[in-house]
Amino acid sequence: ESVITSELKSSESLLQLFSLPLDKNGVPDLVAVKAVYDVIIKANREGKILSAKTIGYGGLAEAVTKMAFGNGIGVDINDRIDPAFLFKPLYGSILIESFEILEGSTPIGKTTDNNKIVFGSDAIAINELMEVWEAPLRSVYPEKAETSGAVETLSFKVTPIVYHKDKLAKPQVFIPVFPGTNCEYDSVKAFENAGAKAVTTIFRNQSAQDIINSIDEMAAQIRASQMIMIPGGFSAGDQPNGSGKFIASVFRNPKMMDAVMDLLNNRDGLVLGICNGFQALIKLGLVPNGEICEITEEMPTLTFNTIGRHVSTIPMTRISSNLSPWLANTKVGDIHRMPMSHGEGRFIASDAVLKILIENGQIATQYVDFEGAATLDGRFNPNGSVYAVEGITSQDGRVLGKMGHSERIGKNLYKNIPGNMDQQIFKAGVNY
Structure with missing residues (x-):
């Protein structure tokens, strides 16, 4: 609860510097470091600090500017400060935002609602500063992909929600661990918190x-489980030539394939794939076809983000269909914030395939803007997916693949991120 972030939080607060003495080599005095940091830690635990930022090579000027960028809050810097001091490296020193003057600090200025950084008679708009900061590398590392066009915001509803005829007190989910996957611990925790028994095999x-x-062990675990969850990560370093192929090749082993199809066809089981897991499901054909099959050119796939690089962001997604048992605890139209981190999350499909998916209610979730409308805008649709698709299902909904990390939820994981992150996917799987 005492974790704080660096962006300014209020337009009516004070900025203060906790500085550290440096020796001739620019190294902070360690005794002073402990004394100063103890004061900051105490004030933070008492709830007196709104935001804080360490100061580096760019000095106070850099720290103030970056703190202002987050929420566009202006700053009026004390004009009695020597201009040269604003750009002096202050390694180890910390700039904090508070509503009161804290003991041992030096006043630096105050926040304002004018969206400018002001020093004496000079004033620069925050958006101008941000443009100057971002522009030099934009051709190499663009902030978003340029897109255009409109898409339909989908709403597909079925009633009643179908549940498994045989109930278990503690259903088992099998979570395979492959070289390069990195979400198995979060996935295990999410399922166990939901009441499942989670089993992993490396x-x-x-x-x-x-x-x-390994194949024998995995096939046996699938036959002993009611659910399979393929976690996210970068299996085999996303090689050969594309993500999810390593996992897909393992699941195409006859023993694995038979166990999976027995789970789906004879035992009404569930399968979930998130991020790298979604990539594997779509390369197996489990989404959208509901079976492991040969991949053809006509089938949808996931490919490199339109922006041309990895993205790590928390966009908004909207429930577009309640076909899947995995989404039984949500309503069509619900909007969630979804943590995402991937390089190949762009869903693509032909118009003919999209038409079928839409008619069947197999498009489970879409990326949406602040108004809740599906969009191709790169600020909200981070990978450039066609029709703003974030997740799809098999025809009966029992196999769900999605890019957003529904398992990455928990107390104090995120700050300054509004919205609901809990889709209750794991609880829905257990309830099924």
Whole structure:
């Protein structure tokens, strides 16, 4: 609860500097560091600090500017400060925002609602400063992909929600761990918090016998489970030539394939794939076809983000269909914030395939803007997915693939991010 971030929070607060003495080599005095940091920690635990930022090579000027960028809050810097001091490196020093003067600090200025940084007679608009800061590398690292066009905001409703005929007190979910996956711990925690028994098996590939044993173990665990969840990450470094292929090749082993299809066809089980898991599901054909099959050119896929690089962001997604049991605890139209981190999350499909998915209610979630409308705008649709698709299902909804990390939720994980992040996907799977 005492975690704070660096962006300014109020337009009626005070900025103060906790500075550290530096020796001739620019190294802070460690005794002074502890004394100053103890004061800051105490004030923070008492709830007196709104935001804080460490100061580096760019000095106070850089720190003030970056703190102002976050929420566009203006700053009036004390004009009695020596201009040269504003750009002096102050390694280890900390600039804090508070409503009161804190003991041991030096007043630097105050926040305002004029969206400008003011020093004496000089004033620069925050958006102008941000443009100067971002422009030099924009051709190499663009902030968003340029897109145009409009898409329909979908609403597909079915009633009643279908549940499994056989109820278990503690259903089991199998979570395979492959070289490069990195979300298995979060996924296990999410399912266990929802009331499931989560079982993981590591795919070992240091020898031919390791591979054989791993496949046997995984197939056995699938047959003992009611759900499969393929977690996110970068399996095999997203090689060969594309994400999810390593996982897909393992699941195409006859033993694995038979176990998966037995779960779906004979035991009415559920399958979930998030991020890298979604990439694997779509390369297996489990979404949208509901079965492991040969991939053809006509089938949808996930490919490189339109922006041409990895994206890490928390966009908004809207529930477009309640076809899937995984989404039974949501309503069509619900909007959630979804943590995302991927390089190949752009969903693409032909118009003919999109038409079928829309008619069947297989488009589970879409990226939306602040008005809740599906959009191609790169500020809200970070990978450039066609029709703003974030997640799709099999025809009966029991297989769900999505890019957003629904498992990355918990207390104090995010700050300054409004909105609901809990889709209750894992609880819905357990309830099914």
